[in-house]
Structures are given as C-alpha cells and as structure tokens.
Amino acid sequence: MTVRVRIAPSPTGDPHVGTGYIGLLNWCFARRHGGKFILRIEDTDRARCTEASAQNIYASLKWLGLDYDEGPDVGGEHGPYVQSERVALGIYKRYSDQLVAQGDAYPCFCSSETLDGMRKAQMAAKQPVMYDRRCRSLDPAEAARRVAAGEAHVIRMKTPLEGDFSYKDRLRAKPTVKAWADIDDQVLLKGDGWPTYHLAAVVDDHLMGITHVIRAEEWLNSLPKHILLNQMLGFTPPEYVHVGLLRNADKSKISKRKNPTSLLWYRQQGYLPEALLNFLAQLGHSHPEGKEQFSIADLASCFDLDRVNVAGPVFDLKKLDHLQGLWFRQLTPERMRDEVVRAIDDRFAQLFPLVRERLTRGADFISLAEPFYAVTVNHRADELVPKGSDPAQIRGVLEAFAKALKETQAAEQWTVAGTETAVREACSAAIAKATEDAAVAALWSPKVAFSALRVAVTGRPNSPPLFDTIAALGAVRCLERIAAAVQRLR
C-alpha cells in the first residue's frame, strides 16, 4: 500500500506555524515511505476563508520547502483540491443524501436560538452539553416533505445511543474509549447546504485515497464521529494519528497573542526555512542519533511515526534563535549576502520616503538611515539635554514618554498618529499639573521635550519627522532606546 498523507489547512488569516509543524510531520512520513504528500484547502467556512490566505499558504509551504505532490496549484489525479470547488460539484451533498436515505442521518429544523437555549439550560443543570436529538424522532416522510417545502434545516448524523467506541491510536499506550451516548449528533450539512469539516474531511480523505491522517490532538475528541462516518459510508477508514499541540509558555494552545504564529512573520524576520524546520522538527521528533542540527531530508530518512511526541511542546523562540545562528553562519558567502541584501531591501521601501527629501547624494542614505538599521545607539549627554534644561528634568520627561508609549504599544496603536497623540497628551498632562508655571511649560514644549525624545530614539539631534521615525523604528527598539537614554542621564 502506498502511503498517502495530507495537510488540510483552512485559508483564514495568516498561514500558521501549526500548519508548518503538521505539514513537516506528514511530509517526512510520506518521504520516508516513498508515499505522496497532498495539500487540500478546506474553505467550507464561507464567512472566514479568503483567496489571499490560500495563496499565502502555497507561498509559505513553498518557502519552507515542504513540496506537495498533489494540490490546488500543482494538480493531481484526485482533484479538485479546494473544497469549495468540490461543493460546486455536489460531492458532499451526494454523500449526505446517501446517509439520509440509509437512515443514518436526518434533517434537523431547530433554529440557532433553540440550540442556544438548550445549551444554556444544560450548562445550568450541569449536564453534558449536546443536542437533545428532538428532530431525530421526526417521521422521515414528514421531514422530507418539510425539506421539499424549503424549510430551513441542517443534516445531522445519527450517533448510536448506546455502546462504546474504541480506537487504538499508535502513539498512545491504551485505546481511546468513549461512550457513544456522550457523542453528539453532529451537523454534517449546514443551513446553506455546505458541509461541515467532519463530513468534508472524511469524504475527501476517502476520495483522495488518504492512508494516514496525521493531525493535531485537538481532533481526538471528534475521532468517533469520523470513524462512524467512514463506516456508515462504507469506507475503509484511514489510520488516524494524533500528535501534541504546540503550546505557549503557559502551556495553552499556541496563539497569536503569545507567540508569532504567522509563517509570514518568520520569513519577514529573516529566519531561514532550514532553521525553522529544524526547530519544528525537534519539537515533534528527536533525532535518533541525538543530533541537534539536521535538515528535513536527514530527518525524513530516519523518520519514525511511532517516535512522534504526544505531549504538547512549548514553543520557545530562544531555541529557534540558536538554531538560526548555526544555520546562518554556515551559509555560503553568496547566500548570506542575498539574505543581508534582502534584509536591507525590506526596510528600504519603508525608510526611503522618510529620507528622500534630505538626500544630496546616494551615499547620504547610509548615514541618514543608520539609526533605523542599528540595533542600539549611543547617546551623548550634551545632545540629550537641550539648552535651558537639566538632566534630571529630561530624565523625567523621557520616563513619562516611555510610560505613555508603552501603553500605546499595549493598545496596538503604534502608528504615526497613535504615538504622536500619546506623546502630546503626556505633555499636556504635565503642563496641566503645574498651572501657570512658565518653566514647566517650557520644558514640556515640543521644542524641548520632542528634541530630547528625538535624541533618545535616534541617538542624534537631526532626523526625519519624529513620529514617522518612531513609527518606522517600531515599539521594541524605541522603548529600549528611551530606557537607555534614561540610564545615560542617571
């Protein structure tokens, strides 16, 4: 039997590291066994999926080097590989009809309000939350008549009312056992006639000849539904394997709030695909020879599905940075040069408008843009403290600005307008506190206070417009530099 595995991301938002992680595992498994690795786009959520997002998934997988043998943009014998196109072909509706005809599924006419009320009542009564199956007992002929009359409905699967479900996941010592009675009558076809994940994935995995479904453990709970669906439809189920979920430092499921989750971000930051992949690989599968640095081709040659981790690993960027350093320093001079040029180019587009009118010669760009590229700047005390003020006063000003800007950063308002508003408000507040004090008003005037801020942030008395500069530099570097300037004044 030829191994056929897949990843099936949903094109919502940015391409996710989790997709990269699961993709890597599937890719290695396919390559190890001479099988096929397939990409399928699951865009059945019409409200959230976008074409741009799908394009980013293709680009990111390509960037990582996780080449797929079949997929939307490469074709294959089992297409189309985008579920919305398969909806148009009537594929899911056909299977749903079959299930209803067999008596394994039924139309449900309950409104979302009804369902909401049900949930709340069950919650309050500390009962398990699930559909009470009231439409399941409707007379099929009567239900069919209401459907034909155009009444709003969904299609639900009939889960067994008694008995146990058991499935042995190869990564777990003991089989997963659940009582069928705890499993909901899952919606298969939504009100708009589109399939839910459960129906679509099971049908497509079968139609595409998938032999192993290697996915994250968040799916473990719905495994019984998927196996049951396979049985009802007369399919031989693929082997389902559930791996650990990537975690934040607090062990919760990895999230945008607490970690960079976008693959686009890693590329933009200059991480090497080799390093990211190496890092991701270590989270899921240790190298049998104990190697720390290895390529995915190397991993693929010794990949063992039974060695994959089930405990969700914490995603730690420090380790990535270390690996990145190893890979980067081993780059050929040519490729390293390309990486450096790319890093400069990326920022050039943003910076050029700021310095353009200040240029006399092309080489001026280098000195003018230096504060934007530099990791840190050195402050001169005499420049930091404008005439007529003293170091202690300026320190107070900068500390107030730092506080205001930190809030701006926390509120994700780090833009030209956002930072300017924050800084100006800090000035107004300080002046308002000391009414009619001319000296205080002078200290907090743009002329004095802004100039101190400019030196703190750029390390020099002249720069492009202050708030454009602050916005372009980014919150992290600005705040670091202000803190350094405050230190300098102690």
Added chain:
RNA sequence: GCUCCCAUCGUCUAGAGGCCUAGGACAGCGGAUUCUCAGUCCGCGAACAACGGUUCAAAUCCGUUUGGGAGUACCA
C-alpha cells in the same frame, strides 16, 4: 459542568525493568580565547509530580491523587 488526552531539569528532549548516584541541547551563571562584540572552548547549578502497588530490581508496568491541556459551534 461533562468527555477525552498528557506528565523526566525553567524550555526541547534521551530513556521501551537492571547500562541512571538519569544523558544531550537551549536558556542562566562562571571561566578561557579576544582591542570590543559575536562566535568558539571549558565548567557550574538544574528534573523522573505525589502516594500506593507488581518485581530480586521501576523514571520505565498497574492503580489512585494532583497538576496541565484539549474538545464541548450550522469554525476548522
């Protein structure tokens, strides 16, 4: 609440009953090299969640507890 999953240093892990007074890597700390920094090299601290079994022998097997996580959608 209900259901399921998981459990070795701060983090990623090695470990499939004796090789374990638990090994490696990252991070931290100390030292060496060095004009500086980075790097490199050397060293230090740091874990089998707890309690009961099974066994001549348990990090490894079983049970209970504790802790963490996930699911509980007409999202995937």
